[in-house]
Amino acid sequence: MFLPTPSRPSFNCSPTEPTEHRVLPRATLAPSTNEYPAEVVIQLTTTLLIPDYPLYYNDDPISNFHPNYAALPDGSLIAAPYRSDLTEAIALLLFLSVLATIFLWNAFISGNYIRRINVQRKYLFQTLFASQIIAFIGLVPQIASFMTSKVNCEGMMIVGDITATVSLGLIMSGIFGYKAYKCLDNSTLVLIPLSILTLGIMVVSLVDLITLRSAPRLTVSCLRTDSMVWMRVFIVIQLVQSLFLCCCFLYAVWKSRHSLVARYRISDRLSMDFQPFAASEKPPHSTFGHKPEEVGISPTAPHSDGDIKSNVDSPVQSQSHERLSSPFLHRSELRHRRPQSESTSTSRPLSRGRPASLAPSTLSRISHYMPMLFRRAMKDELWYTIMTSAAIIGVAIIAVVGMTQYRLWLMVWVGIYWAVASIFATHSLGRAVRRHERESLIQDTALDQRRSETDRYRTPTAGGRNVSDTSSSNRWNRRMPIRTSETRALTFASSRDSELSLGSTRSLDTRSNLPVSPSPTFHFPTSGRTTPLVPLDSTRAMLPFIINQNASSSDYSVRADYRQ
Structure with a gap:
């Protein structure tokens, strides 16, 4: 019988890899978050x-x-x-963005003006469009310099100065200077000083480009490091040029203070076409049947935005034109128009009893008429140009006074002057476009009515004869001295109808006072047929006053149809 013997332990010194990964608990607990330091002190x-x-x-x-x-x-x-520097950079970026938006919007508007207007010369509109495009292109590199630090500061500043000089030159000399030159009948007293001032601005700008120095900002974009002395001289010359142009417009008003014909001529030259014509006692009349784009000047005086001024010296016909142009006026303009009797009664009130002091009534009348006078001045093309140049002068004066050693404000004042001149130039040409469109609409409507009246002579009647044949028969009857009462009555009626339809120079009030009798029916002894006469149409009597032109060419064409 064998008893079990205890087994001897085996000593194996080679480590064995565990078959399973076991995570054992830590012997010490993790420290809390309060034990970590929240603040760090660095000694530099x-x-x-x-x-x-x-x-x-x-x-x-x-x-x-x-x-x-x-x-x-x-x-x-x-x-x-x-x-x-960070505050200045943010403000400058915002200001440049506003300027770029203004110039881009004006470029779209001026391009739309070029598309809408239909005149022979589009010089002013093309000049405005070019100035706004150049201004916007010059601001793009300066705005892009805020997005990256790798930029050539001197090149960017040179591009900005060149575009600003060219754009301001096109606006002040090319638009306002051209208007002043045309207002004073192409006077050399305007051309020579304006050319000298423009040349001086270009020379000062060139010297400023030579002395320009710039460096990167601490944050973004670039900064001019020179003293900017020539930039201050540039602003002063711009102020002198604005004052000179305003004086030219004021002299044009003073020169035409007693002559309506001269004021009409100046208003025409301030319109979009600027066709030169010889100085005469009467204002030029365009040919009947021609549209405004076919004639050098506008058919009606662009003296007012809401009124259609007559170029006839008759006061009765001027009142007729005023009444005929009233349907085309805006409701807000009709509300401000007052009759002559009302203005007379307002200017001279009736006093009863003890006379009162004159000082309050005078002040009240002045305060009452100031808004109306301001509206009339803004509607007049020449006065509107004076107000525009005066506003530009005000901005230039503020820029000159505000020139300090602080470089940012100097650039801001130049930009404000630049933007104000662009806005006023765009709005001034916009008034010309709207006026031309309104006059074209009125004239096209009148021409269509005239054609419809001419076609009525060629329409066959129920008897198989044309009205032109009847008119020729009437003319033949006038030549033949037949002593019959029917022929005499027919001759009087047909001659009166022809006179009214072809457009006489009499006023509408004179015609309205004449009695109009119904046209009878007559039998011609040769044909035996009954031919009714064409009744009098009131539109044919009013039509020559709407057109406001010579009817010579139309008269010739209608009479040629009669001969046929």
């Missing part, structure tokens, strides 16, 4: 170099300089110049 000892001290600390002398740094939450240190 360094030496900094400021390469251009006057550029960033121009107010403090070096002897009194004590640097002051502000710590950001991430541990960054910034100085006071960095904070101010």
